[in-house]
Amino acid sequence: MESEEKKCLDQSKQGEKTPIFESAQFSKTYPRYYSTETNKQLPSAEISVHDVSYSIVTGSCLRKHSKRILTDVSGIFKPGLNAIMGPSGSGKTTLLDVLAQRKRTESLEGFILLNGQPFPQNFTFLSGYVAQDDVISLALTVQENLMFSASLRMRDCTHAERVRRVEQLVAELGLDQCQHTTIGDPFSSGISGGERKRCCIGMELVNQPPVVFLDEPTTGLDSSTAFSVISVLKRLSTLRNSTFIITIHQPRFSIYSQFGRLHLLSQSGQTVFHGPANEALSYFEQLGYVCEDYYNPAEFFLDLMLQSVQLSAFSPGFESQQAPIKTLSLVEHTANQSNIKDLVKCFRASELNKVLHDECETVLASEEGHFFDSNVKFSRSWFTQLHFLTMRNLKGFKIFPGKVIASWVVVFLISAMLGFLLFDWKYDKKGFENINGVLFFFVVVVVFGNFECLNAMLGDREIFIVESQNGYYRVSAHLLAKLLGDVIPRQTSKITVFALCLYFFLNLKPSIDSFLLFFSAGLLTCIAAVSLFVFVAAFTGRFGSAAALLPAISVMMIFVAGFFANVGTLPPVLAKLKYASIVWYAMSLLTTSQFRNVEFCDSQKLVAENGSEISPYxxxxxxxxxxxxSVNYSFAGCCLNFIGLAAFSLFFYVLTYFSWLRTARSRK
Structure with missing residues (x-):
């Protein structure tokens, strides 16, 4: 065994600094992609990786340094079930994202080919990607989620064809019993974790992509459910001749036996083994590492790479009296050198790597292959995307009405409390002060009461990132659908209840014109405030950061609005800042609705110099x-205030669009 290891190390030292594909020349002219027929299964996909290295920049702005995640990774992922394994931190997800074209190419060395050709720019529209976390709409049923995906990702086909495709997927994924069950959240009943995972997988299979990437598809599942999920992937890859590439940490043997090809990554992000999964054990046996019977090969590989246990090397007669057991520790076995480094060197010098080298050279030399339509982008039109996104948002009100009802209860209680405190108020000087305070409090509640949007927006952020990167819809369609199907209905209902309750409990100015002006000002103020909250949430991407910034911004708006401190007492520079305040426009409209054409009379009598009374009040x-x-209460002034709120909303929604666009296109 020691002589075999010495031979392996000697061979690896001779070729240690020589790249595997140093003779490969990537300068040929590639043919144009041909267009595939609509809704027909695309050609099978074979992804080849050629000496790929990937680095990230870490550290603070002042002290940045580069960290290498992947180093000289090579391999060929063929149709079937391909598994990427390795210890935590070995770069499994990074390699998967590199293969899926979801990483920035500036940080990438080497190159990756699809069927021997460069990846088309629209590869994300032709492939599927299932994230590690189950990113899915909780308000829809299993069937509705699959139908949503089919409606946006299947092109040029009828509704009946999409329905048949969904029914086929439901049967293939074993979701018959739960297809009409809502996904559910942690606070409501729904489907199980395995059913949710299979639903996520089904959403990526509706358009029959030639290659599907899955990041840790067994995370959070029990062993039985995990086996059923992997079995489904194995069956589908065989039936459709599709390429499934998964990352997995430590599968049990029944799952490991499903793998067609295996790629092992060391802790340093280097290839330890690449080839048929059923040849991995025999390969390590040739190096002197024998997996004992009844021991999980996946655990054996991880233990070997992590050097966390002592391995036992057995001769072929395990538990036989004639065959003595010889135990060698990893430290002794590697002769005072890094075990990971030795395994990497041994693979580079192995016969498997020579075969891989020849296959990659053949791929590079080939001028023919199956190509994909480089013009394929979004499957449905912008208006169709807007329609389905809006309907999905509206569905949330039906499934989870508690959030809306809770806001109604809150504004009802606030109105009742104000009505109790200001019961039987009169149109005098004190009445003006009281109503002015009520209007100011109304604006503060409307503005600050939108912190609920942070949870909603950040909760939907992961869904948006996954679906937009997978080619479901355009960012602009998602933003407008969020406005039409969520923000406007939710805020309209809340402001309607708030305005009616305030008018009822406080007996405000009894005029239809005044109520409509009051209601319109409250609604547009709420939409403008939501636009600010949504932008901050989209820009920061974190609840803590957004929650820290928004109160400070809101307080500054209140201060410069002129109703907390009179504008006339502020410096001229600060006085101009009122036009950047939602509170200024809102209070101008609300006070106009209640104070215009109204007299406030005190009981104090006016007395002339001769002692006679001039006026009783x-x-x-x-x-x-x-x-x-300094409120402009004319019709033109009201229009300008409405325009100010609308411009404020538009400005921040445009900024939100660019923030979401940056998020959707970002590649770490």
């Missing part, structure tokens, strides 16, 4: 109060 028109706060 001292009255002041509401317009004088509005002038005091």
């Amino acid at each position: 001292l009255c002041e028109r509401g317009e004088s109060y509005l002038d005091r706060y």
Whole structure:
């Protein structure tokens, strides 16, 4: 055994610095991609990896350094079930993302080919990607989620054909019993973890992609459920001649036996083995590492690479009295050298790697192959995407009405409390102050009450990232659908309840025009505030950061609005900042709705110099109060205030669009 290891090390030292594909020349002219027929299964996909290395930049802005994740990784992933294994931190997910074209090419060395040709720019539209976490709409049933995917990803086919495709997937994935069950959240009943995982997989299979990537598809599943998921993948890869590439950490033997090809990564992100999974044990036996009977090969490989246990090397007569057991520790076996480095060297010098080298050279030299339509992009039109996204958002109100009802209850209680405190108020000086305070409190509640949007937006962020990168829809369609199917209905219902309750409990100005102005101002204020909250959530991507920024921004808006501190008392520079405040536009419209054409009369009598009474009451028109706060209460002034709120909303929704666009296109 020691002589075999010495021979392996000697061979590896001779070719250690020589790249595996150093003779490969990547300068040939590639033929144009041909167009595939619509809705027919695309050609089988074979992905070849040629000396790929990948690095990331870590550290602070002042002290940045590069960290190598993958080093000289090579391999060929053929139709069937391909598994990428390795210890935690070995770069399994990074390699999967590199294969799926989801990493920045600036940090990538080497090259990757699809059927011997460069990847088309639209590869994400031709492939499927299932994230490690089950990213799926919780408000829809299994069938509705699959139908949503089919409606947006299957092109040029009828509704009946999409329905048949969904029914086929339900049968293939074993989802018959739960197809009409809502996915559910942690606080409501729904489907099981295995059913949710299979539903996520089904959403990526509706358009029959030639290659599907799955990141840790067995995470969070029990051993039986994990085996059923992998069995489904194995069966589908065989039936459709598709390429399934998965990352997996430590599968049990029944799962490991399903793999067609295996790629082992060391802790340093280097290839330890690549080839047929059923040849892995015999390969390591040739190096002197024998997996004992009844021992899980996957655990054996991880233990070998991590050097965490002592391995036993047995001769062929395990538990035989004639064959003595010889135990060698990894430290002794590697002769005071790094075991990982030795395994990498041994693979480079192995016969398997020579075969891999020849296959890759053949791929590079080939001028023929199956090509994919490079013009294929979104399957459905922008308006179709908008329709289905809006309907999905509206579905959430039906399934989870508690969030909407809770906001109604809150504004009802606030209105009732204000009505109790200001019961039987009058149109006098104190009444003006009270109603002005109520309007200011109304604006503060409308603005600050949108923190619920942070959870909603950040909760949907992962769904948006996965679906947009997988080619479901355009970012603009998602943003407008969020506005039409979520923000406007939710806020309209809340403001309607709030306005009606305030009018009822406080007996505000009894005029249809005043109520409509009050309601419209409240609704547009709420939409403008939501636009600010949504932008901050999209820009930061973290609840903690958004929750820290938004109160500070809101307080500054309140301060410069002129109703907390009169604009006339502020420096001229700060006084101009009122036009950047939602509170200024909102209070201008709300005070106009309640104070215009109204008189506030005190019981104090006016007395002339001769002692005679001039007027029994001292009255002041509401317009004088509005002038005091520099409010333009004319029709033109109201229009300008509405335009200001609309422009504020549009400005931040445009910024949100670019933030989401950056997020959707980002590759770490």
